[in-house]
Each structure stands twice: as structure tokens, then as C-alpha cells.
Amino acid sequence: MISHLARLxxxxxxxxxxxxxxxxxxxxxFIAIDDQNDWIGCLGGxxxxxxxxxxxxxxxxxxxxxxxxxxxxxxxxxxxxxxxxRPSTSGVYGLAPWFRNVPALAKxxxxxxxxxxxxxxxxxxxxxFHGRYGRQKNDKEFDVLGPAAGVGARPAKKLVNTPSNHRLxxxxxxxHKDEDKGDYKVAQWAVERLADKPKEPFFLSVGFFLPxxxxxxxxxxxxxxxxxxxxxxPIMRGDRDDTPRFSWYMHWxxxxxxxxxxxxxxxxxxxxxxxxxxxxxxxxxxxxxxxxLKANGFADNxxxxxxxxxxxxxxxxxxxxxxxxxxxxxxxxxxxxxxGVARGQVVTSPAELLDIYPTLSELxxxxxxxxxxxxxxxxxxxxxKAPRKWPAITTHNHDNHxxxxxxxxxxxxxxxxxxxxxxxxxxxxxxxxxxxPAMRTIIQQHRQWLPRINLKPVPxxxxxxxxxxxxxxNWEGQDIPADAPIPEL
Numbered sequence: 433m434i435s436h437l438a439r440l441x442x443x444x445x446x447x448x449x450x451x452x453x454x455x456x457x458x459x460x461x462f463i464a465i466d467d468q469n470d471w472i473g474c475l476g477g478x479x480x481x482x483x484x485x486x487x488x489x490x491x492x493x494x495x496x497x498x499x500x501x502x503x504x505x506x507x508x509x510x511x512x513x514x515x516x517x518r519p520s521t522s523g524v525y526g527l528a529p530w531f532r533n534v535p536a537l538a539k540x541x542x543x544x545x546x547x548x549x550x551x552x553x554x555x556x557x558x559x560x561f562h563g564r565y566g567r568q569k570n571d572k573e574f575d576v577l578g579p580a581a582g583v584g585a586r587p588a589k590k591l592v593n594t595p596s597n598h599r600l601x602x603x604x605x606x607x608h609k610d611e612d613k614g615d616y617k618v619a620q621w622a623v624e625r626l627a628d629k630p631k632e633p634f635f636l637s638v639g640f641f642l643p644x645x646x647x648x649x650x651x652x653x654x655x656x657x658x659x660x661x662x663x664x665x666p667i668m669r670g671d672r673d674d675t676p677r678f679s680w681y682m683h684w685x686x687x688x689x690x691x692x693x694x695x696x697x698x699x700x701x702x703x704x705x706x707x708x709x710x711x712x713x714x715x716x717x718x719x720x721x722x723x724x725l726k727a728n729g730f731a732d733n734x735x736x737x738x739x740x741x742x743x744x745x746x747x748x749x750x751x752x753x754x755x756x757x758x759x760x761x762x763x764x765x766x767x768x769x770x771x772g773v774a775r776g777q778v779v780t781s782p783a784e785l786l787d788i789y790p791t792l793s794e795l796x797x798x799x800x801x802x803x804x805x806x807x808x809x810x811x812x813x814x815x816x817k818a819p820r821k822w823p824a825i826t827t828h829n830h831d832n833h834x835x836x837x838x839x840x841x842x843x844x845x846x847x848x849x850x851x852x853x854x855x856x857x858x859x860x861x862x863x864x865x866x867x868x869p870a871m872r873t874i875i876q877q878h879r880q881w882l883p884r885i886n887l888k889p890v891p892x893x894x895x896x897x898x899x900x901x902x903x904x905x906n907w908e909g910q911d912i913p914a915d916a917p918i919p920e921l
Contacts, residue, residue: 457550457551457552457632457633457796457797457798458633458733458734458735458770458771458772458795458796459632459633459634459635459636459730459733459734459735460547460552460633460634460635460636460734460735460736460737460792460796461636461638461721461725461734461735461736461737462560462635462636462637462638462737463637463638463639463640463718463721463736463737463738463739464510464558464559464560464637464638464639464640464738464739464740464741465639465640465642465643465714465718465738465739465740465765466506466559466581466639466640466641466642466643466644466740466741467506467643467644467645467740467741467742467743467744467754468643468711468714468740468743468744468764468765469740469743469744469745469746469760469763469764470743470759470763470764470765471707471708471711471746472486472487472711472765473486473487474486474487474490474491474495474765474767475495475497475763475765477763478665478708479662480657480658480662480663480708481708481711481712482656482708482712482715483711483712483715484715484719485715485716485718485719485722486715486718486738486765486767489718489722489736489738489767489769490767490769491775491776492769492775492776493736493767493768493769493770493773493774493775493777494767494768494769494773494774494775494777494778494779494812494813494816495766495767495777495778495779496766496767496768496779496783496809496812497778497779497780498763498779498780498781498782498783498824498836498838499739499763499764499765499766499782499783499784499785499824500762500763500764500782500783500784500785500824500826500834500836501740501741501742501743501762501764501784501785501826502518502519502784502785502786502825502826502827503519503525503742503826503827503828504742504743504754504755504756504757504761504762504826504828505525505526505527505742505754505755505828505896506527506562506563506741506742507524507526507527507528507562507563507565508522508524508525508526508827509741509742509785510560510561510562510741511524511531511561511562512524512785512786513543513739513741513785513786513788513789514542514543514544514560514561514789515531515537515540515542515543515789516543516786516789516790516801516803516804516805516806517537517540517803517805518786518805518825518827518883518885519827520827520830520831520833520883520885520886520887521805521883521885521887522534522537522887522890523887523888523889523890523893524537524889524890524893525827525828525829525830525889525893525896525897526889526893526894526895526896526897527562527563527894527895527896528892528893528894528895529890529891529892529893529894530561530562530565530566531565532565532571533892534890534891534892536890541801542566542573543788543789543792544556544560544573544574544635544637545572545573546789546793546798546801547635547792547796547798548575548635550796550798550799551633552633552634552635553575553576553630553631553633553634553635554573554574554575554576554634554635554637555574555575555576555577555578555622555625555630555634555635555636555637556573556574556576556577556578556636556637556639557577557578557579557580557618557621557622557637557638557639558578558579558580558581558614558615558618558637558638558639558640558641559580559581559639559640559641560637560639561573564580567580574637576625578618578621578622578625579614579617579618579621581614581615581618581639581640581641582614582641583613583614583641583646583648584608584612584613584614584615584616584617585608585609585612585613585648586646586648587606587648590602591603591604591605591606591648592604592697592699592702594687594689594693595689595693595921596686596687596688596689598687599646600644600645600646600687601645601646601687601688601689602645602646602647602648603645603646603647603648603699603702603703603706603707604647604648604649604702604706605648605649605650605651605654605706606648607651608648608650609650610650610713610716613642613648613713614641615640615641615642615713615714615717616717618638618639618640618641618717619638619640619717619718619720619721620720622636622638622721622724623720623721623724626721626724626725626727626728626730627724627727627728629728632730632733633796638721640714640717640718642710642711642713642714643707643710643711643714643744645688647703647706647707647709647710648706648710649706649709649710649713650713653709653710653712653713654705654706654709656708656709656712657704657705657708657709659701659705660701661701663701663704663705663708664700664701664704664747665704665746665747665748666748666860667691667747667748667750668860668862671748671749671750671862672749672750674863674864674867675749675851675864676845676847676849676850676851677849677918678832678845678846678847678849678900678905679756679757679843679845679849679851680918681898681905681907681912682755682756682757682828682829682832682898683751683753683754683755683756684898684907684912684919685907685908685919686753686755686896688751688752688753688754689703689751689752689753689921690750690751690752690919690920690921691747691750691751691752692750692920692921693921694747694752700747703746703752704746704747707744707746718738722736731770732771733770733771734770734771735768735769735770735771735772735773735792735795735796736767736768736769736770737766737767737768737788737791737792738765738766738767739764739765739766739767739785739788740764740765741764741785742754742761742762742764743759743760743761743762743763743764744760744761745758745760745761746760748760748860749861755828755896756828757826757828757832757833757834757843758834758841758843758861759836759841759855759859759861761826762824762826762834762836764785766783766785766788768791768795768809768813772795772810772813772814773795773813774813774814774815774816777812777813777816778816779809779812779816780816780838781812781819781820781838782820782822782823782824782836782837782838783809783812783820783824784806784822784824784825785806786804786805786806787806787807787808787809788806788809789801789804789806790804790806790807790808791806791808791809791810791813793808794808794810795808795810795813807820807822822881823835823836823837823878823881824836825881825882825883827883828898829846829889829896829897829898829899830846830886830887830888830889830898830899830900831844831845831846831886831900832844832845832846832898833882833883835878835879835881835882837878839854839855839856840852840853840854840855840874840878841853841855841861842866842874842875842878842879844879844882845900846900847900847905850866850875851864851866852864852865852866852871852874852875852878853865894908895908896908897909
């Protein structure tokens with residue numbers, strides 16, 4: 433008979449390799465920024481923007497300058513990143529449903545769950561999944577939850593009387609403190625968790641809400657940017673004259689304002705300054721978390737990945753907001769830093785948010801998860817010039833896709849219409865080349881990457897759902913007549 437003590441010793445002996453293996457893994461700091469386009473210093477999306485902390489992070493790691501989201505909308509983008517499945521594979525295209533309520537996806541192993549199974553303690557604060565998804569009583573996505581994302585202090589009434597009157601579509605300055613903002617509280621919780629010296633390895637996900645609307649800012653951040661036209665992005669009048677009508681259906685009747693309203697109401701400068709002010713504020717909160725990581729002795733053994741869920745228009749293509757397949761809607765910051773990542777690199781080959789899951793698995797030497805549709809970026813993290821054959825693929829609603837290679841953007845809409853842009857000569861996407869016979873070879877080269885799986889929206893899909901069936905366009909449950917005027921405001 434084996435004594436109780438002997439059994440205990442035997443059990444501990446069996447566990448020790450697992451415990452030791454987990455202890456050898458790097459920690460992960462996972463920083464998400466909501467609706468952050470390429471108006472980041474190191475990305476060069478706007479010449480005036482000030483993001484010193486993010487820029488320093490990029491300088492000590494690897495910056496992907498041609499990174500793109502899987503969907504230009506929060507829920508499908510985040511669902512894709514955290515499950516490793518394309519929207520066209522999951523069928524999640526709208527702000528609902530929560531993917532756990534989809535029977536085919538209910539048991540899908542999310543990124544934090546995979547890390548937890550490998551010995552990581554998982555912490556989360558702010559917005560990681562969309563809204564409060566993953567934070568409900570019976571959700572089992574994270575071990576420890578901090579404050580949810582939120583606006584924080586807000587004025588008694590809207591600052592801008594927008595056409596939709598949607599409470600989130602607002603921007604500008606009003607008297608309040610940085611400490612009263614939701615993102616400050618999210619950063620503070622992360623700082624305190626790091627000061628508590630969490631058990632390693634840990635996965636700490638920190639999701640910032642800004643610069644998502646409402647873009648409320650305190651005066652000091654607003655004053656970083658001048659009250660003149662230098663804050664405006666470049667546009668070309670009549671830019672959309674050569675784009676298909678279907679491009680308008682992608683964001684048919686949204687609360688986000690058109691450029692026409694901004695100009696008529698003298699709000700264009702204001703929204704651009706407010707967006708940049710909020711970006712700089714979030715940068716300062718990223719800096720607080722990074723400082724806490726270093727101060728508590730974790731910097732040398734922590735992989736840092738910073739990303740945004742999609743881009744944001746600020747007048748380009750005559751609109752503001754998301755829900756488009758152009759660069760302004762799809763291009764996002766993506767930075768890796770820490771052990772196993774080369775310093776001071778800039779990668780120009782395309783990358784996708786979908787690549788983050790397999791990259792972290794390989795970088796942390798974890799087992800593969802079946803069915804991941806992204807591709808590890810580890811070769812590029814070691815050598816920025818390492819070849820990569822895959823483009824970045826962005827999908828918005830059923831059968832609308834953008835294929836972004838290193839030099840081209842190809843867009844295929846559900847009705848068969850197309851766009852093609854030479855991103856070397858035309859980075860603002862002002863000249864659609866799709867109708868030119870000389871471009872057919874380029875188009876065919878990109879069409880081969882269109883997703884083979886192309887599911888219709890899953891049951892429970894709602895909010896910003898677009899369908900094209902039997903020659904009819906349906907926006908959020910209502911058919912759009914072929915001669916319906918394009919909404920201008």
C-alpha cells in the first residue's frame with residue numbers, strides 16, 4: 433500500500449513539469465483601443481497627432497504598418513480576433529449576437545480560454561469583447577474582471593446637435609477631469625493589478641474605449657491641436673463618383689455624420705481635434721500601464737501586443753465612422769514587443785488581426801488550437817523582411833470583402849461590383865481602377881483570396897446587417913429601392 437504521503441509526493445512529481453512549464457512562459461499584456469485608425473505617430477496617418485508612448489512601444493518592438501481588421505465593426509472584428517475565425521466563417525456580422533449564443537460557436541476556445549488552459553491567469557478590464565459580452569455572470573472567458581468600458585464623465589446634454597441625435601454620436605470639450613474618464617479607471621485598475629504582483633504567467637487584457645464616440649475631451653488635450661484646417665484629412669471632391677452605388681449600402685443609414693453635415697455646421701475641425709485629443713489621452717493611459725509593467729519588474733518577461741478593432745473615417749470618402757472596406761475603415765495599429773520580438777522593426781507586408789491568436793500561441797510556445805484561420809506573424813517578428821504570401825482580408829456583412837496586399841486594395845461587393853486601388857500611387861484611394869482592362873490580371877490575382885466559406889448571418893444577427901439576395905438590397909430588415917436617394921446627412 434502506498435502511503436498518503438507517498439501518493440502526495442507522486443502527485444506533486446507529476447504536476448511539477450506542468451507547473452515549471454507554465455512558469456517559464458512569458459506574460460502577455462494585451463492592449464486594445466476602440467475605433468483607432470492610423471492617426472498614430474508611428475503609423476503616419478496624420479502629421480500632427482501626438483502619441484509618444486505608443487511610438488516608443490513601436491520603437492522597442494515590431495510595428496506592422498499594413499495591418500487590417502477582419503471587419504470594420506466592433507463585434508465581428510473582436511469575435512474574429514478572439515476566436516480565430518473569419519466573419520465569413522462564423523456568420524457574425526452585426527453588433528449582435530454574442531458568439532456564445534450561436535450553437536455552432538458555443539464551445540469555441542477563445543484566446544483567453546486557451547491561455548488559461550496552459551497555466552495563465554487571465555485578467556480583463558475595459559472593452560475586449562464587444563460591449564459587455566464575456567463579462568456576464570455565467571461567462572467563463574476570464575478569471576478576473578476589472579471595470580467595464582465606459583464613457584465616464586459626460587455633459588448634461590449633447591454638445592453637438594447631430595442629425596441622428598444618437599447619444600453616442602457627439603464630440604468636443606466640456607469641463608471635467610481626466611480621472612473621471614472611463615479609460616482612466618480602466619488603466620488605474622491595470623496599474624493596481626500589476627502593483628499587486630500577479631502570479632506568472634498572466635494574461636492582462638486592457639481595453640480602452642476612446643477614441644470611440646462620444647469623443648469627449650478635456651481642454652488640455654484639445655489644445656494640443658490647432659484650430660485651423662491643418663487638422664483635417666486630405667479629401668477630393670467627387671471622390672465617390674467612380675465607386676459603385678453598393679459602396680453606399682455598406683453604411684446606408686448610420687448615426688455617424690456625413691461630411692456634408694460637418695461642413696454645413698462648421699464641425700469638421702471640431703470632430704478632428706476631438707478625435708486626436710482622445711487619441712492622445714488614450715496614449716497617456718497606455719503609458720501609465722507600460723510604466724507600471726516596468727516598475728513592477730515584468731517588462732523583460734512580458735509580450736506586449738497593442739491593436740485596434742477597426743479604423744475610422746473623419747471626412748474621407750464623404751463620411752465619418754466605420755463600416756467601410758477602404759483603408760480608412762480597415763487599417764489599424766498592430767504592435768508587438770517583448771521577448772522573442774525584434775526591436776525597431778517596421779513590417780510593410782500585410783497582416784490581419786486574425787493573426788494575433790496563432791502568433792501568441794507560437795511566440796509563447798503553446799499547443800496549436802484547431803481551426804485557426806490566421807497565420808503566425810513570428811517570422812516577421814524575427815525579421816521584418818521575411819516573406820509572407822497571405823494578404824489581409826476584411827469582410828463587412830455577407831459577401832463583401834476587401835483584399836489588401838502589399839501594394840493593392842481590391843474590393844468585391846455582393847452585387848458583383850468592384851474597386852481596385854494602387855496604394856503606392858494612390859494612398860488616398862481616389863482613383864478606382866477596376867474598370868480598366870489592363871487591371872484584370874491584378875484583379876484576378878486578388879480574387880483568388882476571396883473566402884471560400886461565406887455564411888449568411890447567423891440567427892439573432894442585428895444592428896448594421898446588410899443583405900443582397902435576388903437582386904434586392906436589404907438594410908436592417910428593410911429593402912432599399914433601386915432608385916432610393918443616397919442619404920446625405
